[in-house]
Amino acid sequence: MTARTSVPIGLVRAGTVSALAAATLGGTLLVPGFAPEAEAAAVSVRALKVAASKKGAPYQWGAVGPRRFDCSGLTLYSFKRAGKQLPRTAAQQYNHTRHVKASARRRGDLVFFHAGSHVYHVGIYAGHGRIWHSPKTGAVVRLERIWTQSVSYGRVH
Template identity: 40%
Template sequence: MATHRRPKQPSRARISVLTGAAATAVALSAQVSAHAAPARPTKDEVRAQVDKLLEEQEAASERYNGAKERSEQLHKQTDQLQDQVARGQAQLTELTAGLAAVAAEEYRQGGVDPSMELMFSADPDDYLARAAGFDQAVNTQADTLRSLKEQQRRLDQQKQEAAAVLAELDRSTQALNGAKDEVQHKLQEAQQLLGTLSAADRTAILRGTDGDGSTASRSSNRVDPSTLPPAAGYAATAVRAALDQQGDPYKWAATGPDTFDCSGLMVYAYAKAGVSLPRTSQEQATVGTDVGTDWHQAQPGDLVIYHSNRSHVGMYIGNGLVVHAPRAGDVVRTMKVDAIAISTIRRV
């Protein structure tokens, strides 16, 4: 007859070891989960992040445009000052040489006491003529010395001005490079985010559509100028020039003729009308007459400045629309005038 042994019960120590091992496994599993790759962002999350990055990129682009414009002005100013310094130095050298010649002549004529020279002179008339020449040389020397001192003062001032402009140019160049680096960094971040999506979704986000070809608050269709209310004076030429660029790609820091950023499009269009606009949207927000923020008061050709930092600008064309160069990855097109918060409207 078989004997039945009672199963051996695990000891308390063994139970503790097993329980501890299980707890460790659970903890390790939790750590692995915590360090696992984060979930891919949704299309809407990518859209929000890209919108923010491209808005920041556009603001950096306008800072770059301003720094570039200032650098170009400073380069011209530096060249002019350096030319002035070179001419001033040449004049100073000429005056110094003239003064040395006068001093040498004075030495030659002043080698003998004038009274003794008159006493021994065989021809008093000749002596008097030479004495008058001597006095004239002395007077010339004094005049030359005064001119020399004045020229030296002007030269020192020009050198100080040139040094100050060069120092500002250096600061402007640093700002220019900093803004450029920021633009490129924002664009790279946006590109990395867009890389998580399909090509269709990337295009939809960059073009501001909903992915099915429809548009949210924006209009991507070309507008026929004949359907718009007429603009007055040179504004009509500017509106027509801006609309002619519909479909041209956005490119930061570009002012045409085939690529544009937002303020560059305004500069290009108004240049066609013979009007010179400042380079940045912030500067453009100060030109002409203030129309306020109510777009219903706008007229075709008015500049509509957007965002609290005034980093975007479009041109009102009538029918509640503006034409603008939106952002990287997009093209010159129209949108509803109030699709973005309006900062100010300016009549050029």
């Protein structure tokens, strides 16, 4: 007499190895590389929500919150509140992220503005070609359309 394990039909369609792994692990399906990527995406979306919650906060050069921000201060603050550490400046943040193509960008990715190789501004991608950012002296944290093609995207890992 042999023991039988019941596996939901959807798992059988996923493949024998997946079904066996799920049965062995008590129904939990593990996909290599998925958990860290999903966790990073969740952190990025939390950071985006933090940035959006700062709408109207005034720009101040060198400020890192919680009431005033410069551009990289807003991204640093937002990701810190979401559980990730970032370096202080836009250029350092650019060097700290995994660069992604515009076609692969997603909400919560960092958007770096540059002139040649010089990174001069950063915001958090909100989807639909818009970012949350703290733009300049006299302005406030706001949602705005990306106004130039001279941008790069970085994913916090």
